[in-house]
Amino acid sequence: MSTPRRGLRRSPKNDGPRASLRQLVPFLLEHKRVLVVVAVLSVLEAAATLVQPLLVGDVIGRVQAGEALGILIWILVGLVVLSSLVGGFQHYLLQRTGTAVVYSSRRRLIAKLLHLPVKEYDARRTGDLVSRVGTDTTLLYAVLTQGFADSLGNALIFVGAIVAMLVIDPVLLLLIVVVIGASAAVVGVLSGRIRRATTEQQEKVGALASGVERAIGSIRTIRAAGAEARERDTISATAGEAYEAGVKVAKASAVVVPVAGIALQVSLLVVLGVGGFRVASGAIDVAQLVVFVMFLFFLIQPLASFFGAITSVNQALGALGRIQEVLDLDDETARDAELAASVPSTATQDAAAIEFRDVHFSYPEAVVAARRTAQDEALKTLADAHAPMPADADDEPEADAGGTVLRGVSFRVPRGSRVALVGPSGAGKSTTLSLIERFYDPSSGAVLVDGVDARALDRLALRARLGYVEQDAPTLAGTIADNLRLASPGATDEECERVLDAVNLTEVLRRSPLGLDAQVGEAGVMLSGGERQRLAIARALLAAPPILLLDESTSSLDGLNEQRMREAIDAVASGRTLVVIAHRLSTVVDSDLIVVLDHGRVVGQGTHDELIRDVPLYRDLAARQLLA
Known part of the structure; x- marks a missing residue:
């Protein structure tokens, strides 16, 4: 996980990132025009609210003096109506703006997620990333609807009430300040607890989403292994942890929410008791006491709103910390300019379509750890049921203690040739294709495409020259046409x-x-494994790039469909370069060049007949007719 930056910090009691109020500002500035209108309405509502007690005091004075009220009562009614209408419109604007903040934050997150380096997807769980787009962004809604967007109006009412109460009776005000100060101290202590508990809760919710996503994505394997109960218990345990974190939030919130009510009740009792005494002593009159009580309610109202917002804002800050953690990550092209400046950008003479020059590569430690964890979880799920090990349980990367996968790999793929990569599982075959696609860059050495270091090429331009069929042949939810046109949006039905x-x-x-x-x-899911694989190959063939990268592209096909596939590939391969990770001997024998990999090293290169004669590992693989 990346080190938090730009104001993100970690709680001493929780590993989750925490955001600051300052980091909310960019989200709010996107809607500054609406917020300006809200601020103006807040001032208008505050003014209309603060005038009301003064008019009430005037009404009481006139009644006591036996004077006619005249238009005064209608002015008071008009102010009440105006305050209510302004408040309602302001509420609508806040609700709409809160929804807009959620929308804009989701757009920013989605844009970032789709451009992260591949290592981030490999090191993180999909469900947790999805949770940040869904659950975490939703909590930002509270920042505007229950947070500080209308704080200007509340602040004006609060200050106005303080000033008016100071003018009416400083002694009573001093007593009120003592009560409110004690309440604020309690809330301040609980605020930190709420934020820590909320951050923990969001982390647990992310873990829960990851567990559910993992189980649903592997539901057939789980059902076949009879592992439903174990998966249910595992996910339920995570849900229990999220529940316990939520209870911590509830406990802290349960103390915060009544504090405002207690402050109001104690303040009211103090005002009525002491105020009644001061009325009896002649220090103030009844009208002044009534006005003071009204201002007391106006003082407590914004205070109660502030206390109630503590939980909502702290939840939002905890969620924003997780959102900001992703937004602060470098995207895939962050260091491209620096890399391009450090490598040759002109083609060499007699350039091969692809060339590896003494390439060493190590997956990041976080990626290795994440894959091992995922493998351990999969094996644990199947162990008790004595189910067979998944086909990919021993897939790459197979790394040494330092995480090294490729160790000085060098080979050339001439233009228009067909080159096969073979070797045992974990030899580094799929990693070589990942380096060609620039999902990763070499730790040292160079990968050249058409004689130019791939790091000097624009990623989009590079990938436009490559057709890549992955080992697991992923199929996107949607239609057949959607899958085919993923790389060729302009392709016709024909x-x-x-x-x-x-x-x-x-x-x-x-x-x-x-x-x-x-x-x-x-x-x-509505296609067979072989059909999904053929659809992925069809997608690559439709794009017709000059270089095709096929990662065990016929592994799920029967003999007839494999033959048809070879014929299709032969037809489209004319004038193109093919790099094939071979699964079957029949895919290998006609290759112009076969590169044998073992433990990240090239142990042989040549034709089928040459390798049978000179390379014992290849001879053994060929004898077993299975090159994977």
Whole structure:
């Protein structure tokens, strides 16, 4: 997890990030025009409110003197109505602006999440990131609706009431200040507890979302393993931790909320008791006492609003800390200019399509730790049921104690050639494709594309030249057309149908009268594993980039569909460069070059016949007909 910056700090009793009020300002400034209107309305409402006790005192004085009230009573009624109407409109603006703050914060978070370095996704849990976009941003709503957006009006009412009460009777005011000061001290002590408990609660809610996302995403595996009860217990334990953190917030809030009420009641008793005595002594008259009591209520009202907002604002600050933690992360291109300036930016002569020059690479420690944790959780889920180990339980990265995955890898991929990468699981095959795509950059050495160091190339331009089919062939929820046009938004229906026919997926179109508009389900659940893989390959073929990267692209196919796939790839490969991570011997034998990897090192390069003769590891893999 990145070190918090720009004002983010961590509670001594909680590892969660905490934000400051200052960090709310950018969110509020996006709506400064509306907030200016709210401020003006607050002043207007405060003025109308503060005048009312003075008019009431005048009314009482005239009644005592037997004078006619005249228009005075209608002015008082008009002020009450005006104050109510202004308050209602102000409330609407605050509610709308609060919703807008949530919307804008979600947009900023979504934009940031989609541009983070791949290492951040590898090191963090998806559910926790989703929780920040949903649950955490919602809590910012309280900043405006229950927080300090209308604080100007409340402050004016508070100050105005203090001044008026000072003029009427300084002795009574002094007693009120003592009561209010004691209440404020209690709230100040509890405020820190609320913020710490709220931050902890949001962290637990994020962990809960991650657990639910993990379970639902693997529901078939969990069902097949009979692990529903264990998963339920694990997630319920996390939910229990979130509940306990919420109880801490509730306990602190339960003390804060009544404080204002107690302050009002004690203050009122003091005013009535001492004030009655001072009326009897002639220090003040009845009208002044009534006006003082009215101002007392106006004094307590903003104070009660402030006390009540303590919980809401602290919840928002805890959530903002988690939001700001993501917003403060560097995006994928943060250091691109610095990197580009440090490497050659011109192509070398006789350049290969792709070249690795003495490449060393280590995954960040946080990524290695996160993958090991995920693997441990998966194995734990299956262990008690004696279910088979997942196919990816031993996938890359396989690293040494220092996290190193590639160790001095060098090879060239000539333009227009087909190169296969083979080796045992964890050898570093998939990592090489990640480096070509610039999901990561080498720790040392260089990856060249068309003779130029990839770090000197614009990422979008680089990836536009590459077609990449991942090992797990992910399918996006949506339609078949949505998946195909992900990299080729301008492709016609005819082009989509043609590429589907090339990978033997025409039958999928015939299943539904919707054709290309048929839904594939969440993560492609309505397709078989082989169909998802072929759809991913079709997506890459439709884009027709000059370089294709295929990561075990035929691993889920039967013999017939593998043959069709090889024919499709052969057809589109004409004039293009292919780098294939091979799963089967049949994918390897026709390659122009085969690179054998083992424990992050190149242990052999050559044709199939040359490697059979010279490289024992390749000979062993070929004998088992399984290169993965």
